[in-house]
Amino acid sequence: MIRILWTEMRRGEAKWVAGLLALIGGTYFLSADPAESDWIGWWTQASIEVEIFAVMVMGPLMSTVAAWGAGRSQRYRTRAWTDTAARSVWTQTVVLWLATWLWALLGYALLAFIALQRTASISAVTEPVWTPLILGAAMIGLETAAGVAAGSLSPSRIVAPVVGIIWYGLLVALAGNAGSRMSSLFPAIDEHWDMSFLPNDSRLLTAAGWCLAAGLVLLSLPALLRRHAVRPRPYTLIPAVLAAAVAAGVLLDHRAPKVELAWAVEAPQPDRPTCTTSGRTTACLWPQERHLMPQLRDAVKSVDSRLGPVPGLNRTFYERGLVPRGRGHTAELTVMSPGITRDALTDDMLAASLPAAPSQCEPHLLKAIGDYPDTYFFEAVVRGRAGAPSEYMGEKFGAAVEEFRAASRPEQDRWIASAADSIRDCRAVPPLPK
Structure with a gap:
């Protein structure tokens, strides 16, 4: 045979x-x-x-x-x-x-x-x-x-x-x-x-x-x-x-x-996720991903310095599948590549820092920005504070963003904090500061 x-x-x-x-x-x-x-x-x-x-x-x-x-x-x-x-x-x-x-x-x-x-x-x-x-x-x-x-x-x-x-x-x-x-x-x-x-x-x-x-x-x-x-x-x-x-x-x-x-x-939850903190910002990965900690530490420092004291945002990030621990608003950090770079992690965390509306929530259109969803405006002003570019949405939208930037920082912070709560509760954002 x-x-x-x-x-x-x-x-x-x-x-x-x-x-x-x-x-x-x-x-x-x-x-x-x-x-x-x-x-x-x-x-x-x-x-x-x-x-x-x-x-x-x-x-x-x-x-x-x-x-x-x-x-x-x-x-x-x-x-x-x-x-x-x-x-x-x-x-x-x-x-x-x-x-x-x-x-x-x-x-x-x-x-x-x-x-x-x-x-x-x-x-x-x-x-x-x-x-x-x-x-x-x-x-x-x-x-x-x-x-x-x-x-x-x-x-x-x-x-x-x-x-x-x-x-x-x-x-x-x-x-x-x-x-x-x-x-x-x-x-x-x-x-x-x-x-x-x-x-x-x-x-x-x-x-x-x-x-x-x-x-x-x-x-x-x-x-x-x-x-x-x-x-x-x-x-x-x-x-x-x-x-x-x-x-x-x-x-x-x-x-x-x-x-x-x-x-x-x-996968079963780990006893202790692998986390790093800088200022107000914390990010956690699965323990098996600890080879990414050098990139993650640099990304967390960058995100914390760029967002600064902006209120109402998600400042704690957990890799997909990890159960959030503690209080405060958290967001999911999606790692699509085991060789992800510092810049990619930074961009992902900046995007995940924005409050998310409930899944069944209908968008609220804002006339002051050209009948775009109010979440678009919220993202634009937050990205502006973080020094990140945002997509061009037309002259009326751009004018509203510039008018918002002209307001004092305390007024901006109060509006951002209130708007973040409104978005999470599926409510229209408050009137824009003048």
Whole structure:
């Protein structure tokens, strides 16, 4: 068995395609810029990045290769010999499957090593996340098994590219609808999991078990459907069928409270977030993000000096997912990249310092500024006090801003504090100071 497998791996086309995919994927993962990447530095997101490349790119192409290799007996007119060989057709299809899947796994392991190594160069912790990678490997196995089954059953050469196209189209459709029941059976997880999410390990491993069991069932179809083939014995097939049925039932029975939790769970709150304070301004991150503290300290100092004593604003910021502690108005700090810069953090905190109206609140139009929402004017005057540029909204709007700036600082502060409370309560801002 091992000798036959090794012979198939050496003579088949899978090694060339897997090598090419590893080269393409390696170039992609090595060329990513840490300052702009949304995965370098986050262990979970790095695993998701490798998994989605494997499922969406490697899987369909390796499925095509598997279908082409499985159709070899059709092209060379040796089907009668293979059907009556000493080894059953199921054993032959499993060998063909393993010969393709193992080459894909070698390339997949290389990509995972590159991605995790790049994350380790930035992250302050070493916490590789394996379950998305395991699921990605199992999904490649399912896609490859489907290719072997299709190539063994169809005499047409066109079936090889068609299998790859069908897989890619199906996965693209399901990736955009993560909450659907079908996506539970054909997972292509293309989510952005920052520090507020952790992978649902039990669900991911169940999905991996489903993929492998379903792949084995697919590989038995040529032996069951080809007329002269030696059929597999029931006791060898029934365990795979039962495992696939049970795993599929568990996956389809899952009901996530929201789409983000289809394959994830909310991360537990840390005992002590990593925080920094300067004057009136405080910002807190997840402890795993402590490699960002130098940039955050500089950003907090900049925000505090630019906002100064302006009243009514949010001056305490918590990274997404952290539960605010203490009193006072707080805002969410969204970190979209583990390599975010000081300037980006400063801009994000300045934007988050503005009070937010309730989600169902209708905008209040202000005639004095040209019938724009009053929140636009509030933002413009606050950004003016912070020395940040604001968008040009017309002459009437600009004239109102200049008239506001002409008022005394105490008058401005009283209006800003009152307007901030009004915005939070979904009320129109008070009349502008003259």
